[in-house]
Amino acid sequence: MQESPTLAVLNRATTLISQGVDVVDFGPGEPDFATPRVVSEAGKAAIDSGYTKYTAVAGIKALREAIANRYNGSYGLELTQANVIAGNGGKQELFNIMLALVDEGDEVIIPAPYWVSFPDQVEFAGGRPVYATTDADNHFRPTLANIEAVASDRTRGVIINSPCNPSGAVIRGEEIEAIVRWCAERGAFLIFDETYELFVYGENKHVSAMQWFREYPETIIIVNSMSKTFAMTGWRLGYAVAHPDIISALGKIQSHSTSNPSTIAQYAALEALSGAGDEVQKMYEAYRARREWLVPALNAVPGICCADPDGAFYVFPDVSSYFGKGGITDSQSFANFLLDEARVAVVPGKAFGADNFVRVSYATSMERLKEGVARIDAAVRKLG
Numbered sequence: 001m002q003e004s005p006t007l008a009v010l011n012r013a014t015t016l017i018s019q020g021v022d023v024v025d026f027g028p029g030e031p032d033f034a035t036p037r038v039v040s041e042a043g044k045a046a047i048d049s050g051y052t053k054y055t056a057v058a059g060i061k062a063l064r065e066a067i068a069n070r071y072n073g074s075y076g077l078e079l080t081q082a083n084v085i086a087g088n089g090g091k092q093e094l095f096n097i098m099l100a101l102v103d104e105g106d107e108v109i110i111p112a113p114y115w116v117s118f119p120d121q122v123e124f125a126g127g128r129p130v131y132a133t134t135d136a137d138n139h140f141r142p143t144l145a146n147i148e149a150v151a152s153d154r155t156r157g158v159i160i161n162s163p164c165n166p167s168g169a170v171i172r173g174e175e176i177e178a179i180v181r182w183c184a185e186r187g188a189f190l191i192f193d194e195t196y197e198l199f200v201y202g203e204n205k206h207v208s209a210m211q212w213f214r215e216y217p218e219t220i221i222i223v224n225s226m227s228k229t230f231a232m233t234g235w236r237l238g239y240a241v242a243h244p245d246i247i248s249a250l251g252k253i254q255s256h257s258t259s260n261p262s263t264i265a266q267y268a269a270l271e272a273l274s275g276a277g278d279e280v281q282k283m284y285e286a287y288r289a290r291r292e293w294l295v296p297a298l299n300a301v302p303g304i305c306c307a308d309p310d311g312a313f314y315v316f317p318d319v320s321s322y323f324g325k326g327g328i329t330d331s332q333s334f335a336n337f338l339l340d341e342a343r344v345a346v347v348p349g350k351a352f353g354a355d356n357f358v359r360v361s362y363a364t365s366m367e368r369l370k371e372g373v374a375r376i377d378a379a380v381r382k383l384g
Contacts, residue, residue: 001120009335013345024372026360027345029165029314031231033286035268036279039230042271046264055260058251059086059239063270067239070273071222075210082244085251086269088261090195090225090238091117093250096257097221097240098125100249101189106156111142112353113316115165115193127156131353136318139307140167144178157189163196163206166352166359167316168309170200173207180212184219195225195238198280200311201288210241217243226265228313229280230272235265287313290362294369298360301377313363316349320356325383331355342379344372 009027016023034040046052058064064081072079087093094117102108104126110118112131119129132146142160158179162171176192183190192209200206209220225238240250260266291309298306298317306317319334328334331348335358338344349357362369 001124004116009345009347012339016339016343021343023339023343023345024364024368024375025345026362026364026372027347028363029228029361030233030363031228031283031313032364033231033279033283035231035235036272036276038275038279039232039268039272043235043264043268046267051263051267053263055263055266057255057260058084058247059260060263060266060270063266063273064239066270066273067241071210071213071241075208075213077210077214079241083247084239084241085247085254086237086239086261086266087250087254088236088238088258089227090193090223090240092254092258092261093223093238093240094118094191094193095121095124096250096253097189097191097223097246098122098127099253100246102127102156105154107152107154108156109147109150109158110353111140111146111160111164113140113164113167113349113357114159114353115161116351118159118161128154130155134167134169136307139310140164140169140316141175141310142169142171142179143175144182147179147182151186155186155188157191158183159191159193160209161193161195163194163200163309163311165196165312166314166347166349166357167354168312168314170204170206170310173205173211176207176209177212180209180216180219184216188219189221190219191221191223193223195223195228196312197224198229199284199287199313201291202308202310204310206311218245221246226269226272230269230276231279231283232265232268232272235262235268237261237265237269287362290366290369291315293366294360294362294373297370297373298376301373301380303380303383304376313361315360315362316354316357317360318356319358322380322383323356328383331358334358338376338379341382342372342375344375344379 068079
């Protein structure tokens with residue numbers, strides 16, 4: 001297992017900052033907004049009310065029902081708490097799913113570019129990640145054709161992350177429907193990670209695999225998180241929604257690893273789901289404005305080609321024109337160059353299975369975005 005490359009960038013940037021160096025940090029995938037006040041107050045109230053003990057491993061009944069009802073209201077389903085498990089972030093539930101469903105030698109198809117932890121999670125469970133290359137000209141949106149091209153008789157499942165970290169790609173409805181049906185026909189599972197579901201821009205629309213859950217309840221597993229939507233990264237609260245038998249299996253694994261997620265965070269999450277909509281909208285509007293400024297600003301830098309992402313809060317520019325200049329040979333050395341020469345932190349695309357690119361997070365202020373792009377522009381012009 002390798003250290004998460006995103007955390008590696010964060011750690012190096014943090015070290016420089018602690019030494020008094022002014023680093024513009026485009027590395028971490030973390031909202032720069034405070035947790036909504038109503039959510040924080042709910043956490044404080046939970047402490048004051050004595051909600052500081054263990055809960056059921058899968059989470060408190062009220063939270064699990066609230067999550068179930070969120071999907072029931074959107075998709076006309078009849079989910080109950082038995083369909084939901086809450087964990088220490090969406091990342092824990094993804095791990096639990098791999099341990100529950102992947103056997104030694106099973107193959108799990110992951111469209112590339114992909115979130116950095118997916119391959120390690122598959123390998124940790126004894127499986128083998130298989131990468132389905134997507135097309136930059138199609139904004140890296142996954143298609144069934146991409147997946148079928150790398151499938152085999154060992155294919156156990158598929159992971160779709162939409163909107164995608166790092167590319168911002170949002171899968172089209174007809175493709176996710178085709179992938180759901182394809183997985184069901186093969187007896188494979190589909191993990192649909194929709195952590196960034198509310199951050200979709202322009203004419204793009206988020207289509208959840210949950211739309212087909214009634215028809216394929218044993219195929220679809222939804223993973224989501226409070227971290228990005230509600231600026232609750234440090235609270236560590238995410239969840240999975242699936243068939244009760246799968247949820248039961250995840251609960252058994254969780255019972256032997258961490259038990260329940262933080263009781264305080266659960267009560268805060270309950271409030272977030274019902275009372276933080278206005279704050280989420282403010283975050284969305286800020287991300288939208290930053291995206292609209294950032295994409296053309298990066299494209300104005302010589303040698304950078306940046307597509308307009310569908311969603312999330314990242315851009316994924318192609319920087320391969322710099323390879324072969326100034327000792328730069330790949331995205332990692334380009335990221336090192338920016339940190340050393342411009343004091344700007346980005347994440348190398350190599351970590352996401354796309355070495356010609358780097359990930360730039362715009363979960364920071366407009367002021368810092370402008371400063372960072374100016375620094376990048378000045379640094380790369382010296383390369384000639």
